[in-house]
Amino acid sequence: MKAEFDLVLRDAIVMTPNGREAIDIGIRGERIAGLGSLAEESSEKTLRLPGLTVLPGVIDSHVHFREPGFIHKEDIETGTQAAVLGGVTTVLEMPNTSPPTTSAGDLQDKLARAHGRAYTDHAFFVGATVDNIEELFKLEQLRGCAGVKVFMGSSTGSLLVEDDATLERVLMATQRRVVVHAEHELRLKARKRKAESMGHPRAHPEWRDWETALTATKRLLAIASKTGRCVHVLHVSTAEELEVLSRHRDLATVEVTPQHLTLRAPECYEKHGTFAQMNPPLRDGKHGDALWKAVREGVVDVIGSDHAPHTIDEKKRPYPSSPSGIPGVQTLVPLMLDHVNAGRLTLERFVDLTSAGPARVFGISGKGRIAVGYDADLTIVDMNKKQRIEQNWLASRCGWSPFEGKIVQGWPRVTIVRGRVVMRDNQIHVPIGRSARFCGTL
Numbered sequence: 508m509k510a511e512f513d514l515v516l517r518d519a520i521v522m523t524p525n526g527r528e529a530i531d532i533g534i535r536g537e538r539i540a541g542l543g544s545l546a547e548e549s550s551e552k553t554l555r556l557p558g559l560t561v562l563p564g565v566i567d568s569h570v571h572f573r574e575p576g577f578i579h580k581e582d583i584e585t586g587t588q589a590a591v592l593g594g595v596t597t598v599l600e601m602p603n604t605s606p607p608t609t610s611a612g613d614l615q616d617k618l619a620r621a622h623g624r625a626y627t628d629h630a631f632f633v634g635a636t637v638d639n640i641e642e643l644f645k646l647e648q649l650r651g652c653a654g655v656k657v658f659m660g661s662s663t664g665s666l667l668v669e670d671d672a673t674l675e676r677v678l679m680a681t682q683r684r685v686v687v688h689a690e691h692e693l694r695l696k697a698r699k700r701k702a703e704s705m706g707h708p709r710a711h712p713e714w715r716d717w718e719t720a721l722t723a724t725k726r727l728l729a730i731a732s733k734t735g736r737c738v739h740v741l742h743v744s745t746a747e748e749l750e751v752l753s754r755h756r757d758l759a760t761v762e763v764t765p766q767h768l769t770l771r772a773p774e775c776y777e778k779h780g781t782f783a784q785m786n787p788p789l790r791d792g793k794h795g796d797a798l799w800k801a802v803r804e805g806v807v808d809v810i811g812s813d814h815a816p817h818t819i820d821e822k823k824r825p826y827p828s829s830p831s832g833i834p835g836v837q838t839l840v841p842l843m844l845d846h847v848n849a850g851r852l853t854l855e856r857f858v859d860l861t862s863a864g865p866a867r868v869f870g871i872s873g874k875g876r877i878a879v880g881y882d883a884d885l886t887i888v889d890m891n892k893k894q895r896i897e898q899n900w901l902a903s904r905c906g907w908s909p910f911e912g913k914i915v916q917g918w919p920r921v922t923i924v925r926g927r928v929v930m931r932d933n934q935i936h937v938p939i940g941r942s943a944r945f946c947g948t949l
């Protein structure tokens with residue numbers, strides 16, 4: 508007779524919606540089929556995990572994998588390898604590739620490229636432009652579409668929606684979640700001279716200052732209010748924005764990145780130079796403290812890595828011709844678990860920010876919690892393991908991380924995607940990733 512489960516995980520602490528539980532997890536096919544004390548004879552296979560903690564699969568809802576167009580920096584294969592080594596089970600990828608993802612054909616092309624090469628489940632954002640607004644409604648319904656991305660300020664690539672009227676049309680034309688890079692383009696243009704004259708990345712938070720971010724976020728909230736459409740504000744980086752956002756929780760959800768929580772200006776620019784350059788910039792302790800307060804108070808919904816790889820040669824160009832962006836999909840879990848161990852957030856809050864939060868904000872079906880019937884996406888970690896982040900562990904094609912050499916406590920040991928072990932102790936297995944499903948689409 509066939510056993511009830513294909514695989515049972517035993518001996519671990521499991522983070523379920525009930526809290527921390529010493530229970531077994533029974534997996535049948537791709538789903539969680541039983542939780543509790545499961546009989547020995549109920550399973551084909553057993554994975555014993557003493558001393559380890561099982562978390563719902565981590566969803567990184569903000570990665571740039573560069574394919575097509577910039578595969579010398581990264582591609583879907585290397586990007587998702589980095590993801591599973593770092594304990595990430597699902598990624599949502601951004602549209603500023605070449606060509607940018609702005610049509611059904613572009614989306615189809617990304618899905619085809621991911622087929623048989625992606626180690627994680629995945630979906631792709633479609634970029635809003637002045638030219639594709641009429642089509643957005645159809646695009647966002649397509650399989651594999653994560654939602655719509657808007658750049659209010661220029662960053663890597665050519666996608667840009669500068670003016671309020673166009674932004675309003677984008678919000679009116681869509682139903683899914685619109686995610687926004689909120690920097691005010693006019694102020695960016697007006698202040699670029701600062702960066703050029705200083706010629707050092709320590710100018711970055713002065714060029715792209717707090718007011719650049721705040722102005723855009725306020726404009727965005729005004730349009731969200733006018734249209735009654737909720738928005739998701741990416742990589743929030745300033746105390747001022749968080750103050751405003753905390754008064755508009757009915758209109759906006761909030762993402763912060765591990766690097767904005769971990770690195771501080773000016774030290775990061777002195778130590779890492781352009782390798783700490785990203786948009787919006789890493790800022791000083793006042794803003795960092797505000798981000799942590801927002802994490803504690805529940806103002807932050809999601810932690811996304813904004814994994815944005817560029818090659819070492821590209822990063823070595825003189826500032827400001829050096830490109831902005833920092834890789835991070837592989838270091839999100841270790842860095843944030845280290846913060847958990849340091850007492851800056853609880854493990855429960857980590858799960859809320861990296862699984863439940865993204866599932867809720869983007870309406871991802873069947874993911875984001877350890878519950879019967881949900882996909883068996885699991886991030887299994889050793890909360891006690893102290894480990895140095897080494898260059899030879901990094902799978903990103905860019906080959907560097909600003910966190911190289913950092914010793915963290917808390918490390919991903921096993922990554923399971925829909926019941927299949929895709930990473931165990933730094934060994935990666937088959938690329939079985941497929942497109943994530945979303946409520947309200949096919």
Ligand code: DOR
Pocket residue numbers: 571603662663688784785786787815816831832833
């Ligand atoms: O620093 C950044 N890099 N910010 C962005 O908005 C884009 C990203 C990239 O794609 O390089």
Ligand code: ZN
Pocket residue numbers: 569571601813814815
């Ligand atoms: Zn980004």
